[in-house]
Amino acid sequence: MDLDSRIPEGPIEKKWDTRRFDMKLVNPANKRKYTVIVVGSGLAGGAAAASMAELGYNVLNFCYQDSPRRAHSIAAQGGINAAKNYQNDGDSVWRLFYDTVKGGDYRAREANVYRLAQISVNIIDQCVAQGVPFAREYGGTLSNRSFGGAQVSRTFYARGQTGQQLLLGAYQALERQIGAGKVKMFPRTEMLDVVTVDGVARGIIARNLSTGKIEAYAADAVVLATGGYGNMFYLSTNAKGCSATAIWRAHKRGAYFANPCFTQIHPTCIPVAGEFQSKLTLMSESLRNDGRIWVPTKKGDERKPGDIPEAERDYYLERRYPAFGNLVPRDVASRAAKLCCDEGRGVGPGGRGVYLDFSDSIGRLGAGTIRERYGNLFDMYERITGEDPYTVPMRIYPAIHYTMGGLWVDYNLQSTIPGMFVGGEANFSDHGANRLGASALMQGLADGYFILPLTVGNYLAQTTGPKVDTTHAAFQDALKGVNATTSKLLGIKGKRTVDSFHRELGKLMWENCGMARNEAGLKDALQKIPALREEFWKNVTIPGVGAEMNQELEKAGRVADFLELAELFATDALERKESCGGHFREESHTPDGEALRDDDGYCYAAAWEYKGPKERQVLHKESLAFEHVHLTQRSYK
Amino acid sequence: MRTFALTLHVWRQKSAKDGGRFAEYKAPNVSEHMSFLEMLDVVNQDLIAKGDDPIAFDHDCREGICGMCGFMVNGSAHGPHRGTTVCQLHMRHFQDGEELWLEPWRSAAFPIVKDLAVDRSALDRIIAAGGFISVPTGSAVDGNATPVPKVDAELSMDAAACIGCGACVAMCPNASAALFTSAKIGHLGLLPQGQPERHDRALKMVAQANVEGFGHCTSVGECEAVCPKQIPITFIARMNRDFLDAVIHERPQSDRGGSG
Numbered sequence: 030m031d032l033d034s035r036i037p038e039g040p041i042e043k044k045w046d047t048r049r050f051d052m053k054l055v056n057p058a059n060k061r062k063y064t065v066i067v068v069g070s071g072l073a074g075g076a077a078a079a080s081m082a083e084l085g086y087n088v089l090n091f092c093y094q095d096s097p098r099r100a101h102s103i104a105a106q107g108g109i110n111a112a113k114n115y116q117n118d119g120d121s122v123w124r125l126f127y128d129t130v131k132g133g134d135y136r137a138r139e140a141n142v143y144r145l146a147q148i149s150v151n152i153i154d155q156c157v158a159q160g161v162p163f164a165r166e167y168g169g170t171l172s173n174r175s176f177g178g179a180q181v182s183r184t185f186y187a188r189g190q191t192g193q194q195l196l197l198g199a200y201q202a203l204e205r206q207i208g209a210g211k212v213k214m215f216p217r218t219e220m221l222d223v224v225t226v227d228g229v230a231r232g233i234i235a236r237n238l239s240t241g242k243i244e245a246y247a248a249d250a251v252v253l254a255t256g257g258y259g260n261m262f263y264l265s266t267n268a269k270g271c272s273a274t275a276i277w278r279a280h281k282r283g284a285y286f287a288n289p290c291f292t293q294i295h296p297t298c299i300p301v302a303g304e305f306q307s308k309l310t311l312m313s314e315s316l317r318n319d320g321r322i323w324v325p326t327k328k329g330d331e332r333k334p335g336d337i338p339e340a341e342r343d344y345y346l347e348r349r350y351p352a353f354g355n356l357v358p359r360d361v362a363s364r365a366a367k368l369c370c371d372e373g374r375g376v377g378p379g380g381r382g383v384y385l386d387f388s389d390s391i392g393r394l395g396a397g398t399i400r401e402r403y404g405n406l407f408d409m410y411e412r413i414t415g416e417d418p419y420t421v422p423m424r425i426y427p428a429i430h431y432t433m434g435g436l437w438v439d440y441n442l443q444s445t446i447p448g449m450f451v452g453g454e455a456n457f458s459d460h461g462a463n464r465l466g467a468s469a470l471m472q473g474l475a476d477g478y479f480i481l482p483l484t485v486g487n488y489l490a491q492t493t494g495p496k497v498d499t500t501h502a503a504f505q506d507a508l509k510g511v512n513a514t515t516s517k518l519l520g521i522k523g524k525r526t527v528d529s530f531h532r533e534l535g536k537l538m539w540e541n542c543g544m545a546r547n548e549a550g551l552k553d554a555l556q557k558i559p560a561l562r563e564e565f566w567k568n569v570t571i572p573g574v575g576a577e578m579n580q581e582l583e584k585a586g587r588v589a590d591f592l593e594l595a596e597l598f599a600t601d602a603l604e605r606k607e608s609c610g611g612h613f614r615e616e617s618h619t620p621d622g623e624a625l626r627d628d629d630g631y632c633y634a635a636a637w638e639y640k641g642p643k644e645r646q647v648l649h650k651e652s653l654a655f656e657h658v659h660l661t662q663r664s665y666k
Numbered sequence: 667m668r669t670f671a672l673t674l675h676v677w678r679q680k681s682a683k684d685g686g687r688f689a690e691y692k693a694p695n696v697s698e699h700m701s702f703l704e705m706l707d708v709v710n711q712d713l714i715a716k717g718d719d720p721i722a723f724d725h726d727c728r729e730g731i732c733g734m735c736g737f738m739v740n741g742s743a744h745g746p747h748r749g750t751t752v753c754q755l756h757m758r759h760f761q762d763g764e765e766l767w768l769e770p771w772r773s774a775a776f777p778i779v780k781d782l783a784v785d786r787s788a789l790d791r792i793i794a795a796g797g798f799i800s801v802p803t804g805s806a807v808d809g810n811a812t813p814v815p816k817v818d819a820e821l822s823m824d825a826a827a828c829i830g831c832g833a834c835v836a837m838c839p840n841a842s843a844a845l846f847t848s849a850k851i852g853h854l855g856l857l858p859q860g861q862p863e864r865h866d867r868a869l870k871m872v873a874q875a876n877v878e879g880f881g882h883c884t885s886v887g888e889c890e891a892v893c894p895k896q897i898p899i900t901f902i903a904r905m906n907r908d909f910l911d912a913v914i915h916e917r918p919q920s921d922r923g924g925s926g
């Protein structure tokens with residue numbers, strides 16, 4: 030199949046208008062004749078489900094948590110970008126577009142990013158109207174802060190709980206539609222397969238996590254908004270249940286997977302404390318506005334931070350990147366921290382940490398102001414580490430945080446399976462090789478509120494196929510397949526727990542496919558992953574049965590998928606010999622150690638096609654044209 | 667690093683239909699740096715290795731924000747530490763040799779799913795009854811069109827911080843959901859955008875809480891004490907006022923819609 034991104038013709042400012050005008054519409058009275066499945070209730074899925082129900086479609090919405098309000102979007106702290114220019118500091122749709130393309134290191138599709146910047150302003154309006162309690166100035170207007178990778182203040186926030194408040198806005202809109210009977214909600218239900226009839230998406234197979242019952246659901250279109258796959262690394266800032274399962278199984282049914290190796294490593298997370306560690310906690314990037322990052326100039330300096338004089342501290346970001354200082358993009362900040370620790374200048378147990386120090390800003394602004402801005406983050410840090418960041422600098426270290434890669438979609442957010450759309454972190458569309466802070470919430474809501482409801486409608490208006498229901502052979506076959514996999518997993522009865530495999534995979538991926546990658550390490554990973562996968566299918570142990578709540582079985586299915594995706598991840602990373610954004614190939618850097626792109630060789634999105642369990646996946650390239658933001662080496666100096 | 671041993675008495679129950687009982691487990695090697703759930707992870711790994719069924723408990727973000735986790739530790743919702751969900755409760759607060767009793771939330775409105783996991787969908791239905799502002803996508807005015815006094819926005823945010831975990835219900839001797847319900851009514855009612863539906867909202871949400879079988883509030887205050895987000899019971903007073911106002915000003919037309 031050709032990779033047609035279906036970008037509208039015409040000037041970039043007009044593309045989305047053009048597409049909206051060209052779309053086919055479903056007559057209001059006919060909308061109730063269509064059913065749409067939305068998997069995921071995060072910002073992307075929740076917003077899409079609510080908005081499509083408002084339009085009149087019947088929506089079936091699925092999530093694995095016990096309530097749609099708990100989707101992982103809830104955990105986002107720092108904020109959401111929008112080109113409102115309320116601060117009169119020179120922001121514009123064009124600048125947000127430019128920053129996002131540049132921040133993504135020129136590996137995103139320009140037309141999508143432009144649309145995202147355009148829609149950003151509507152998102153803020155919508156959220157305010159829903160009652161999202163954004164931070165305000167004394168005069169009652171909305172407050173903004175600045176965020177990494179930008180020199181304007183365009184980030185809207187609700188204390189350190191922006192994701193929570195945006196998600197509650199979407200969730201409340203969703204509950205309104207549930208109450209009105211337009212959305213049927215399936216919480217604690219995990220999608221385990223996509224069903225296609227004649228190559229077109231017509232439904233899903235899902236397991237009720239309370240009863241274990243596996244059932245089929247039919248619809249006229251399917252939307253996946255199931256979040257990112259950072260948990261492949263075991264330790265990440267993602268919630269424990271985040272997985273690749275939905276998108277991976279869709280991939281095996283024909284949806285191309287784009288740029289799997291584009292992962293974001295967040296520079297400011299609480300360092301690992303021990304072997305029992307089950308997840309990592311992010312400290313919002315917004316802290317870099319007022320905190321200064323440093324390590325001792327001397328190797329192995331064991332003194333307490335307060336005992337290290339100013340002259341013996343290296344504020345390495347301010348030194349290396351005077352223009353952006355502590356606000357350089359995440360990939361740059363993460364690598365710089367790794368470098369210091371590799372040199373033996375890291376702090377804290379194990380030497381994998383750097384200081385994030387607020388003493389200057391507390392001196393300048395007072396502890397009260399700092400508490401008002403970051404109180405809940407400081408409390409969280411204190412709860413986890415037992416240290417008081419008002420008096421002792423925080424210790425931070427990079428951790429896996431976000432996945433820019435995901436299912437390939439065209440401009441309409443449709444995957445290579447007709448009738449299956451993908452929104453939010455689950456798709457690959459807008460962030461290229463690195464995502465700027467406060468842009469994932471923006472993308473999730475742009476997709477959910479303003480893009481999917483239109484593009485799915487446009488698809489439905491043109492569908493001609495007959496209605497199908499779950500008695501169709503395709504559903505019955507898919508059901509059989511899912512039941513067989515479940516029985517197989519339960520039947521292994523080996524010696525190792527699911528977690529032990531997951532931890533081993535995570536460690537391998539972090540070491541070989543983490544912040545810095547090289548050919549030898551990637552090839553080594555490509556040897557070890559299949560071996561680990563083989564062992565998993567022979568030696569994993571899952572207690573209990575399928576027909577009940579069985580959390581080990583849930584985890585096993587997710588880890589099985591990670592073990593497959595990991596191989597594609599390493600393959601993609603090996604294939605892309607350049608460095609770009611979060612993908613740093615040690616073989617490709619500038620003389621001063623920055624990521625060096627190879628635009629002649631790799632200015633494309635890599636979309637992988639699944640060919641079968643034993644076959645090598647086939648690479649399709651969507652070449653990227655940069656007509657507006659010209660290709661230059663990124664510089665934050 | 668301090669390590670120590672604990673004895674756990676954990677409520678085990680296969681499903682809502684089955685009976686439950688306490689089972690005793692040893693946690694011999696607890697590190698002070700673990701979170702409470704990480705301590706249970708280790709206990710579960712041992713159970714699985716022995717071929718036993720691990721303890722089921724709900725959790726997801728492990729950052730104190732999704733509201734998925736929660737059970738009773740020695741009779742206190744989310745454990746002994748104030749303002750903390752059990753996923754953020756760290757073991758440094760416990761001593762060697764302690765005995766801990768872990769039980770699910772107990773309320774008629776929260777049927778047990780398995781072990782420590784309960785069904786809290788009743789809380790979602792309270793929101794569905796009126797915990798929203800009816801503003802369809804696309805119909806919003808500019809974000810700065812309506813100024814909101816900073817104090818109101820801040821107070822609204824205090825209420826909006828509710829994570830919907832259900833600890834307030836679990837701790838209340840009447841199993842009342844008043845703190846939960848009032849937090850949403852306070853969040854939306856403090857904002858200008860929330861005014862048009864303010865009365866309706868109070869009436870409908872309170873009515874739904876009754877339908878779900880939650881008890882009445884008698885101002886015991888246990889809910890505030892265990893709320894991981896420390897939402898104050900003054901929001902309950904605010905809810906009662908909105909509710910009374912609504913009863914006095916009730917416009918019976920509002921529910922029936924137009925005739926045309």
Ligand SMILES: Cc1cc2nc3c(=O)[nH]c(=O)nc-3n(C[C@H](O)[C@H](O)[C@H](O)COP(=O)(O)OP(=O)(O)OC[C@H]3O[C@@H](n4cnc5c(N)ncnc54)[C@H](O)[C@@H]3O)c2cc1C
Binds near residue numbers: 430
């Ligand atoms: C700690 C943290 C802080 C962050 N802070 C920021 C920030 O400040 N600003 C910013 O812009 N971005 C931030 N991000 C990123 C951002 O939060 C996410 O990228 C975004 O919220 C993802 O939204 P989503 O709707 O795509 O997916 P999610 O919110 O992850 O939702 C996924 C949904 O899919 C469901 N699901 C998944 N798999 C299945 C399945 N198989 N079956 C059924 N349902 C399934 C889940 O139940 C859930 O409802 C942060 C991320 C983290 C981890």
Ligand code: FES
Binds near residue numbers: 733753
């Ligand atoms: S697991 Fe999310 S609040 Fe505890």
